[in-house]
Amino acid sequence: MSVLRTTPFRKIEISAGIKLGEFLKEIQKNKGAKGSVVTGNTREPVKDATPTLDEIGVSKKLSSEAQILASLSEEEKTKVIKQKKSKRAALKEAAKKRRAALEAQAQKRISEEKKKSLRNVCDIRCCSIEDLFKSGIKPDAVITDPPYSKKYLPLYESLAIHCKNIPLVAVMCGQSYLPDVIHLMCKHLNYRWMLAYLTPGGQSVQQWPCKINTFWKPVLLFGEAKQWIGDVCESAVNDNDKRFQSTEVLILRRYSGRE
Numbered sequence: 001m002s003v004l005r006t007t008p009f010r011k012i013e014i015s016a017g018i019k020l021g022e023f024l025k026e027i028q029k030n031k032g033a034k035g036s037v038v039t040g041n042t043r044e045p046v047k048d049a050t051p052t053l054d055e056i057g058v059s060k061k062l063s064s065e066a067q068i069l070a071s072l073s074e075e076e077k078t079k080v081i082k083q084k085k086s087k088r089a090a091l092k093e094a095a096k097k098r099r100a101a102l103e104a105q106a107q108k109r110i111s112e113e114k115k116k117s118l119r120n121v122c123d124i125r126c127c128s129i130e131d132l133f134k135s136g137i138k139p140d141a142v143i144t145d146p147p148y149s150k151k152y153l154p155l156y157e158s159l160a161i162h163c164k165n166i167p168l169v170a171v172m173c174g175q176s177y178l179p180d181v182i183h184l185m186c187k188h189l190n191y192r193w194m195l196a197y198l199t200p201g202g203q204s205v206q207q208w209p210c211k212i213n214t215f216w217k218p219v220l221l222f223g224e225a226k227q228w229i230g231d232v233c234e235s236a237v238n239d240n241d242k243r244f245q246s247t248e249v250l251i252l253r254r255y256s257g258r259e
Contacts, residue, residue, distance in 0.1 A: 014069070014081050017062075021070025024063055068094045129155075129162045141168040148174030156181045160188035160222075168223040172197060176207065178218060189222035198234040 053063055068091055069080070079085040125132060132139075142163050146155045156171070163169045169189060173181045182191070197217040204213040219233075 010083060011081050014087060017066045017087075018069045018072075018077060018081075020058070020062075021066035021068070024058075024067055025070055065091060068098075129159050133162050139166055141170070142166050143170045145172040148176065150177055153177060153180055153184065157184040157187070160185040163222075164188055166223065167226075169221075170195070171220045171222075172217050173220060175212075175214060175218065176210075182220065185220065185222065190224075192221045192223060192225055193231060195219040195221055195231045195233065198232065200234065201237040 053060060058066075065087075069077070069087070072080070072090060072094060076085070076090060080087055080090045123137075129144075142159075144159065146152060146159065156173070159169075159171065171181075171185070185191075195218070197219050199215055199217060201215075204215050206213055
């Protein structure tokens with residue numbers, strides 16, 4: 001067994017690693033050459049005053065491990081120093097948490113950008129279809145998700161009647177009464193296609209009478225075929241937000257200056 005693997009020296013090694021990490025986190029990184037200067041017959045790069053890791057004899061791996069150790073909570077540091085947890089396990093857990101945090105930040109940034117872009121092109125309203133058109137707007141598109149149960153079937157025909165002159169209408173619906181919905185809407189609108197909206201995850205809707213676990217929703221598309229589109233879209237796993245699904249209709253309108 002090597003000397004460093006005995007308990008007292010191991011504690012010293014871990015404590016020293018933590019101190020090194022704290023020191024490295026405090027000092028600025030050397031940004032390398034900034035131009036050059038002529039000394040005699042030699043042109044040499046001008047460096048930062050801050051020493052590089054090589055100059056202080058620290059490898060990149062050691063630097064990374066030391067800074068991760070320094071970023072641990074006091075409780076975690078104590079566990080590693082007292083060898084209640086191995087350094088390897090602590091580093092692995094910290095790296096996993098860091099990856100998760102970075103991924104969460106990235107997802108949040110993407111979500112915020114999507115919301116921003118959606119607000120730039122859409123007017124989102126939660127209201128009945130009658131109230132929407134009473135306001136006097138002339139939408140370029142209506143995208144909506146009415147309730148799926150049988151008692152709300154009349155909503156689909158009312159929606160179709162009011163949207164006769166809308167260039168594009170997309171309606172998400174359930175599968176239980178899909179033939180009825182198609183029949184009611186096709187009496188007033190030009191059927192274009194059925195899109196598949198995938199809803200992956202463990203929280204699937206269970207249709208007990210049919211013995212079906214459903215992982216997708218139909219989106220009925222009506223109107224003119226002006227652009228090519230794909231007929232499959234997907235939400236994030238278990239992203240089943242029902243806040244806006246009610247007896248009212250969620251409306252999205254693309255701005256075009258038409259009021």
